[in-house]
Amino acid sequence: MPREQAVILLLAVGAVGVGTTAAILQPALFRLGQEGTPASFSGVRYGGSYRAGRWVAAPDRSRAWSGFQGRGPGTAK
Amino acid sequence: MRWPLLALLLPLLPLSVLALSALEPPQRLVLVATEEQPARSEPFDLRDGWLGSPRIALEAEIPDNSTVELGVRLLDEAGRPVLELFKDGWRESGTWAEGGESGSWQERDTTLQLQLRPQTSGRFQLEVTLDELLGVSGLPLQAPVTLRGTVRNHSVAAALLLYTAAVSQAIVLCLLAAVYGAARSRRRLRVEEGVAALRLPLGGPGLVKLVVRARWELPDGAKPEHDPPALAPFSLSLSDGAGQRRLDHQATLKVCRHTNDGDSWLTLTQTHHLRLAEPGSYRLRVTVPETFSPQGDPWEIEWLQLSVEDGVKTAFRVPLLPLRPRGARA
Numbered sequence: 095m096p097r098e099q100a101v102i103l104l105l106a107v108g109a110v111g112v113g114t115t116a117a118i119l120q121p122a123l124f125r126l127g128q129e130g131t132p133a134s135f136s137g138v139r140y141g142g143s144y145r146a147g148r149w150v151a152a153p154d155r156s157r158a159w160s161g162f163q164g165r166g167p168g169t170a171k
Numbered sequence: 172m173r174w175p176l177l178a179l180l181l182p183l184l185p186l187s188v189l190a191l192s193a194l195e196p197p198q199r200l201v202l203v204a205t206e207e208q209p210a211r212s213e214p215f216d217l218r219d220g221w222l223g224s225p226r227i228a229l230e231a232e233i234p235d236n237s238t239v240e241l242g243v244r245l246l247d248e249a250g251r252p253v254l255e256l257f258k259d260g261w262r263e264s265g266t267w268a269e270g271g272e273s274g275s276w277q278e279r280d281t282t283l284q285l286q287l288r289p290q291t292s293g294r295f296q297l298e299v300t301l302d303e304l305l306g307v308s309g310l311p312l313q314a315p316v317t318l319r320g321t322v323r324n325h326s327v328a329a330a331l332l333l334y335t336a337a338v339s340q341a342i343v344l345c346l347l348a349a350v351y352g353a354a355r356s357r358r359r360l361r362v363e364e365g366v367a368a369l370r371l372p373l374g375g376p377g378l379v380k381l382v383v384r385a386r387w388e389l390p391d392g393a394k395p396e397h398d399p400p401a402l403a404p405f406s407l408s409l410s411d412g413a414g415q416r417r418l419d420h421q422a423t424l425k426v427c428r429h430t431n432d433g434d435s436w437l438t439l440t441q442t443h444h445l446r447l448a449e450p451g452s453y454r455l456r457v458t459v460p461e462t463f464s465p466q467g468d469p470w471e472i473e474w475l476q477l478s479v480e481d482g483v484k485t486a487f488r489v490p491l492l493p494l495r496p497r498g499a500r501a
Contacts, residue, residue, distance in 0.1 A: 099175075099349050106181050106342040113335025114185045117328040120224045125288040126253050132287045137280050141242070141255035149253055 172484045175350045182340040185332040192223055192329075197321035200229070204241070204301040205315045214248075214294040215322045223325030227285040227297070232317045233262050235277075236307040239316060242300040243283065248293050257302070258283045286326070354380075355482030365461035367477045370454040374447035377482035378491070381407070381445070384478075385459045387426075387437040387470040395435050399428045399470065400463045403439055409494070412452040417494045418445070437470060444489045449497075455479065 095103075124132035127147045131140040142151040202210035217225045233239045238261040245254040264277035289295070304312045355377070360369050365385075373379055383405070389395060402423045409418035426437045439459060447453065457477050463470045 099346060102342060102346040102349055103178060106178060106339050106346060109342055110181045110184050110335060110339045113331060114188055117331040118188060118223060119221050120328055123224050123286060123288055127290045135284045137259040139257045141257060151255060
């Protein structure tokens with residue numbers, strides 16, 4: 095097999111290996127007890143964070159959002 | 172040579188992982204929270220492990236044109252909160268009219284997703300408090316909020332798997348192009364007559380691929396009045412460096428008729444493969460009719476094209492034109 099074909103094949107196998115392993119293992123996923131908070135999704139605020147392995151509630155829980163976020167098409171609003 | 176086709180199976184690996192993870196039956200959760208009464212879910216399992224990761228997905232059912240603030244706490248077996256978060260959700264709909272067209276729209280952000288690993292596997296519960304449910308005018312609404320959700324312990328990153336499948340598919344297509352599209356040499360000859368001949372160095376490992384294409388047209392402005400010819404005689408010959416004729420192939424080939432926008436033309440396309448084991452100088456000669464029968468329309472050759480690729484590999488067995496051995500009499 096010519097060398098460039100071996101390199102391309104290796105790349106394909108490597109891409110599948112790395113991508114599939116990372117998708118299954120998700121090594122960067124938050125583990126309870128780890129410093130900080132999990133990844134935030136839309137509209138989510140965490141009410142504290144992990145410090146030294148313990149969940150510490152944040153004292154300030156003031157609302158900081160404006161309510162409706164939807165735009166609607168153009169003239170609708 | 173077929174092994175490169177097996178590489179097409181590679182992108183199926185991430186897709187099959189995705190399909191396998193979808194087979195896991197989810198644990199279902201239903202909670203109904205009111206402003207007075209926080210809701211607590213049935214206990215569910217969160218497992219620590221490396222085969223996928225836990226994912227909790229909740230969808231809040233709130234009235235149209237309202238906003239909600241939910242307080243969500245994840246409790247461990249002993250009832251201690253191990254995570255606390257607030258979800259600001261909203262749902263809105265309306266109608267639009269623009270440029271004489273109109274319709275309705277609906278937007279919402281009422282889903283809550285949580286992806287994390289527990290410190291150790293165990294039973295957990297969710298506690299949801301309805302902190303606020305407001306109508307569009309900012310007035311509180313007195314309605315319970317139902318949350319439906321699922322807990323999975325072996326979820327995988329679906330987007331990454333799809334991306335992996337797409338990227339590996341692209342790389343595999345590159346590999347197939349590198350294997351089956353590579354040639355030692357390529358030549359293309361186009362002439363405006365019925366005979367094309369060229370001498371060129373050919374031969375060695377792999378096959379020689381010949382593609383012959385021809386096109387006939389009527390003289391300017393002429394319209395076809397008879398049925399066009401359906402068949403055309405075709406001949407292909409090959410002589411080696413010593414001038415000896417090694418191949419004399421005669422055939423009658425089907426001619427395709429094309430018509431577009433008042434124009435008519437005829438084409439012929441033919442592909443042949445040869446195996447030339449010993450490298451050397453070879454002469455190829457292709458003949459097609461320059462004109463067709465005088466009784467019919469005056470079809471004339473527009474061009475004849477001969478493409479030669481040397482040293483190609485094919486995925487599947489192809490028919491080869493037999494060559495006379497060197498020194499054999501014609």
